[in-house]
Every structure is written in C-alpha cells, then in structure tokens.
Amino acid sequence: MKRKVFLFLPLIVLLVICIFLIMGLKQDPKKIASALIGKPVPEFFQADLLDNNRIISNKHLPKQPYLLNVWGSWCYYCQQEHPLLMELAEQRIPIVGLNYRDKKQGALEMLAKKGNPFALVIDDSRGELAMKLGVDGAPETYVIDENGVIRYRYSGAVDKTILQKEILPEFNKLRN
C-alpha cells in the first residue's frame, strides 16, 4: 500500500509545477525589481538641460516628496505619457525629469512643443546617472520621499489606470 502512494508522486510533482507555471504566466518576465528601493538617490553632478552652465546635484532636488521621470524625445512611449505628466504638473506635483541618452536639440524641441512638466530637467545624455539608478529603459517613473529616498519604481509607460492605482497612492502615502 505504501508503494502505491509512491506511484502518485510524479503526478503530485506535476501538479505543483503546473501551479507555479500558472503563477508565472501572470507575470511579465521583463519587469525587473529595482535594487534601489529604500536607498537614497545616488550622488550625481549633471548639467541642467535648460541651462547647460548650471550643474545640478543632489542638493538641488526638491525637499518634498516628488516624482522622477526618465524620458527621451526618441522614445515613443515617453511622448505618449507626456500629456499625463503635464496634468500632474498642473496638480502641483513636483516632477524631476531625467533626459536619458537624448540629443539636446530634440529634447528641447519636445519640451517647447508639448510643454514642460518638469520642475527640473537633468541632462543625462550619456546615461551616467541613469546607470547609477539602475534604469533599464525609458520611460521609468520613480517615487522619492522628502529625504531623497527612493520608495517606488514603475518601469514602462504610465497610463491613467497605473497612475491612479499604483503611483499616486504611493505618492500620497508620503505626503501625509
């Protein structure tokens, strides 16, 4: 009798595997967890996109909770989510832009044409700060608290539902 139970072992293993596979099917394998959650924004010295003579560093970042958006004028989905960023800016949510691997001309043109939602735009044409942040593609949106600690990251284009369900709740937690 004991041996009979043993024969069901392969079937049980199969069941367990299938449960994991179903769980796995619901995931997007391309979403990588950020290693910087709970860590401060890395130290940096980068030019201001709007005024190249000015050097921005950590001390210029807002002293209140804010969003950090990684974008580039070459990136289709950054242009898609741009109007949403404009709306956020109108709601007086501070957004810091990180212009990622972009040509300065193109970036300035895009801001002139579509409006500038950013309180501050960091020029990261060579991807130096982005590399320290662990950016794996544009667009990316970070939620950062008043002490400059990264609390949340969203990789990919932000749309209305993601904004309402994920980003704003994270952000409002910090504000209160």
Next chain:
Amino acid sequence: MIPELGFIALLIALLSSFLLTLIPLVGMIKRNTNLLSYAWNFSYLFAIFSTISIACLAYSFSVNDFSVEYVAAHSNSQLPLFFKIAATWGGHEGSMLFWLFSLSLWTAAFAFFSRKIDPVFSARTLSILGFICLSFAIFILFFSNPFIRQFPLPPEGRDLNPMLQDIGLIIHPPLLYLGYVGFAVNFAMTLSAMLGGHVDAAIARWTRIWVLLSWFFLTLGIMLGAWWAYYELGWGGWWFWDPVENASLMPWLIGLALLHSLIVTEQRGIFSYWTILFSLFAFAFSLLGTFIVRSGVLTSVHAFAVDGERGTALLLIFFLLTALALTVFALKVNLRQSAVRFSVFSKESFLLLANVVLTIATVSVFLGTFYPMVFSAMGWGSISVGAPYFNSIFVPLLLIMLIAMVFVLATKWQKMNRTLLRQKSILLIPALLIAYLIIHFTVRQDESLRFHFSAFVLLSLAIWLLLATLWINWRKIGLRRSGMILAHCGVALAVVGAVMSGYFGSEIGVRLASQQSQMLNGYEFRYIGFTNELGPNFTSEKAHFEIYKNNQKLTALYPERRYYEVRTMNMSEVGIQWGVLGDIYIVMGDKLAPNEFSFRLHYKPFIRWLWLGGILMALGALVAAVSLVQRKKHHGVFIGN
C-alpha cells in the same frame, strides 16, 4: 481561395483526428474489431489533410499573398523563393502548423508500420496519438490560425526576420519539431502498453526504434542550432543556456536516458519503472518546451511574441496529456519486481548510474530555467540563472557521466569481468598523457591562456572514453554494435571540442585601419580594406582580411555587415576559416572612420570536433535504428497478445 482551402483542410484534419480518437475507443469498449480497423484510415486521412493544409500555406508564401496576415508578417516580395517557402515555419502560427504536420507524419508512419502487429495495441496507440493531434488541431484553430485574412491588403510584407534568413535556421526548426513530436509515438505506445496491462521486452524493442529516430532528429536539430548560433550570431559561442535552448535540451537528455533504459529493459527485463517514466517524460518535456518557446513566460534572446492566452492554452495541453499519462502510470503500473540479479560492477549498475546522472542533469536544467519565474512569482524580486550556474552543475555531472560510460564498456551484463576492467582502465594512462600534451601545446600559442585543471580532467576522460570505445575486437563488430560505437565516439569528440573551445579559446577586440594588422594565437590578421555590396534584400559592407602564419599567407577572409532595410536591422556575417585544430573567426563591428572598423578576432581550438561529434551521435542513433529493423526482420520479434 488557396488560404481558404488550407483552412478547410485544417478543419477536415481536425475532424479526422477527432474520429481517430473516438472510433477505436468505442471499438475497444464494444469489443468490435471492425471499428478498431478505422484507426488506420483516419490516421492516413489526418496526415493527408494536414499536409494539404501546410502546402496551402507554403503556396500562399510563394505567390506573395499578403492578404493573409501571417504571410504579410513574415515575408516580402524581394525575399528569395527558397526563404519564402521556409518562412512558412518562420513565425508562431506556421510553426504550430508544422508541429501538427510532423505529428501527422509520425502518426501515419506508426500506422503504416504497425499493420501487422497486435491490432488492439496499435489501435489504442493510434487513438492516443489521435487525442494529441486533436488537442493541437483545436489549439491551432482557435489560438493560432495562420490563414486569417486582412483588409485592406498591404502593398508589401514585413519581411522574414534577417536572423532567420539562413540555410542553417531553415532546417533547424523542422528537425527540432520532428524530434520533439516523435516522442509522442513512444509516449502513446507506453501509455497503450500500460492500459493493456503489460510492458515487456518486446514492446521495449519496438518502441526503441521510434525513440532512436526521434532522438536522431532532435540531435541533428540541436546541433544545427548550435552551429547556426556559432557562425551567424557572431559571439563565437554555440550554447547560451537560454530558456529556448534548454527547452530542447531537456527532452534530448530524457530521450537519451530512455534509450539506455530501454536497452536494459529489453535485455534484462528490469528498470521498467524508469523506462515508463522516461518515456512519458520525454514527450512531456517536449510539450513543456513548446510551451516555453511559444508562451513567452521566460525572457529569451529568441524574443518570440509574448502571448498569455496561447501560453495558457499550451499549458493546458501540457497538463492534460501529462496528468493523464501519470495517472495511468500510478493506477496501472505493475508492482511486481523481477528477481534479476547482477553484481555492483556490472553493465546494469553503470547504465543505472548514467541514467541517474542524465535525470539530475534534466532536473537541473528545468530548475535553472524556471527558477527566475518562480522567484519573482514568490515576490522575492528578480534573479538570473545563466551559463555560470549551469556550467558549475554540468561539469561535475559530465565527469561522472564520462566515467560511467567507460565502465559500461568495461563491464558485462550481470557480473564483473576483471580482465576487461583492467584492460580498459590501463587506457587512462595514455589518455592523461594525450590530454596534457594537447593542452600544453594550445596554451603555448597564446600568452593569455592558462592551464585549467578541470579542463584537463574532462579532456582526459573524453580521450579515455574514445580509446576505450575504439579498443575492441573489430572483427566481431556487426551493424548491431556499430551504432553504439559511433554515438559514444561522438560524445567523446563533442566533449573534446566543447572543452577545448570553451576553456582555451582566445579573442580580442581591435580597431583596425586598412593595412594594419593584429596578432592572435600565432596568427597575423591583416585588414586590407572593405567594399560595398548589394544583396537581394540588403546592402552590406564587406571587409577583406588576410591571415598569415610565420609570414606565410594562409587564407583570405571576408567578414560582412549587412543592413536589412525592411526590418531596419543590421546583421553581421562572420568570416570563418575552418580548421581541424581550430577555427579563425572574425566579426566586423562599427565603422569608426573612413576605411577604419572595429573587429573582434577569435581563435576557437577544436570547435570542429564538436560538430563532428554531434553528427556522429545522430548517425549512431540512425545506425542503431536500422540494425533494429533488420534484426526484427530476421527474428520477427513482436508477438501480440
């Protein structure tokens, strides 16, 4: 009109697979032999109509019918005709149809060759095969129909992915599918035998032919894929432990274990548990592989489309068939242990060890492939499992495997034979010496190379295996053993190739202007200049290299960078000088200045041995299958119940 015809053929194929499942089943329940005999008709019908279906798709490709969505997505009017036909299986929908087509070929082949054996067993097997056919036909119809039309008609197709525009990659998927799908036959046979209440030596021998053939195709397919990766991708590697590659490796390993387990079952009547489980899992892993490749649950370089719906459907098929088989196993398998006796130092023991190693290897590949997925499903974050992990698991396993292989040759069935054992063991001494000398001379060529102990051990064992396999009484060798000898020599040669190119390859990235040269591994690579070329659907820059050794010109090489306009993709064509002792391999990089490019230069020692080994392994399987067929003719082994 033609695409609709293909679709109707697909519908008829689906219907005949449904009847193929149902009618023999009814026949068995009602004990009506007349109904059983319909299994054969429906098998042929299914094969004919799936062939018509895929032929219609191929025809649509050949006449540039871009009103068919699938054709427009994978072809272009400028594509050479040969590639157009091959594009039939260049995307998801087409390759699933090809899957079904090869399944129908195997089913028809089984039907044809099983006419004379036990009709109940064969009809039951065909009915099970029919069920597999039916599930895939339904899948294609509802989730991946290649015949969907689109309006308005696009003026031009999006072209076949340039990476696939290569002879190696045209033959690679069909071979792989033939191998994958072939395991369905022995899966169905084993299931049928269990349902019939007995798995015995006769069935073991009968299934072995089918396993050998599937394994032959799978080996060729994998080897071709590795070879393609080597010369087309331009990284100098041939195996990347990518999920899609692992998907084909798992059934290969299990199939290999199954082959050996079948021999023991056939000769000695033991290990039948193993044999049954291997048999079921070989096909289960093929299904799992199809799931991995086609669902996109795992990130792969091969970048197939991610589609959750298809993934769920394929997972369902995998689960249904495997769960069915394992339930039958749990309920029907015979618990009686045969009382066969053998000593610790016997062929049986070492075959068992080899199978244990192959099983653990498969489990490790499975674990490494799916661990990242489980890891993030558990909410632990993201993780990668790649070559360094697999290598650290596989190197020790390969070591045990090679030793087990030598000892299988050095022992007899049942009992220990001291003289044979001593004779084979002595061969280790020359093997160590040869391995040392090979490594010594290779390392001397390039100052960046170092002596690796693990490479030395592996190489010695591989050479030991080669010597032990060849050191036999050649006059006694008939067709029967030559398959084994070929395949085992193939393993030894492949290991030599893999170890030498893996541990002792040298490479360097350089920037060269015309007439400049670079030394690597005792060769002088001189860049002469470049020309612009025009291909049928691409433009290219072609560099001209001359290779010198001791100031003597050996050869000229022409690495190339192609630009495919439709897909806006760059592809690099590697310049390779083949050699028995090693390959010279040049990849062309960016243009840095007029007439100045970056290049990566490689020297890959013994890499050719790897391909040779792979071909020998496949050939060994083929020869073994042929010898089995011949023996069957002489003895008429299979007796029905």
Next chain:
Amino acid sequence: MKKILFSILVFVSLSLQAEMVDTYQFKNVEDRTRAVALAKSLRCPQCQNQNLVESNSPIAYDLRIEVYKMVDEGKSNQQIVEVMTSRFGNFVLYKPPFELTTALLWCLPIGLLLLAVLLMVRYLRRRSENREICTALSERQRRELAELLAKNKGKK
C-alpha cells in the same frame, strides 16, 4: 499588445547601432581575460537574455566599459560585482549567490545526486545479494515449460 510594441520599438532603436565591438586597451593580458570573463558572467539589464559582452545595446556597452575600467583600476571581481548589484540587484548576476531564497536552486541537484547514490547503493546491494531465487526454475515450472515446449512442437 502595447508591451509587445514597446519591446519591438526598443529593439529597433537599439539594433540600429548594431554590433558594438569594443576596443578597450588593457594594461596586460591577465586583466583582459579577467575583465572579459567577468563581463560575460553579468547580464545586460535592458536586453532579452544576453550578457554584457554579447549585447549590442548602449547600456550593455557602457556597463561593459565600466567593468573594464574597474578591472583596469585593479578592483577585485567581488568589488565590481558589488557595484553592479547595488544598482540592478542580483538580476545582473548570471550565477545567483547562495541565499535562503536560492537554496533550492543550488541544493536540489546536489541533494538529488546524494540521494540517488544512497538509493543506488541500497538497490545494488539488494540486487547482488538476491541469491538463487530467481535464475533457476522451480520443479513445477520446469515441468510446465517442458509440457509447453512439447505442445508447441506438436503444433508445428
């Protein structure tokens, strides 16, 4: 669907730059070997499933050059790996470190091997001690066999 398009766009924008063969000059061959081997064991965070040496994407190129620079500066492999994991997490390591969450990954193959060896020793001992019960036929079986054979002969 959006996701697919996104990945296609990323892919297109990257592949335009194609094969980036780097021509970094190292101080000596040891450094070169070590740097290339190390870069090969790190995963490009942006790509499908490629290491830093094989990938053509700009981020892989930058990271690769950074690894090379750190090697050139004489940093140890462990230090370089720490810099990389502090940004991208263990995701960049193709060889996951041994932790509680990766214990199964590392222990299962080793555990299975040990278990298999244990079971094999037991099994083989039983098989080899399994004396005389099996090979010989009992008196009754022998009689039955002889009868069967005789019957068969009669048929022919």
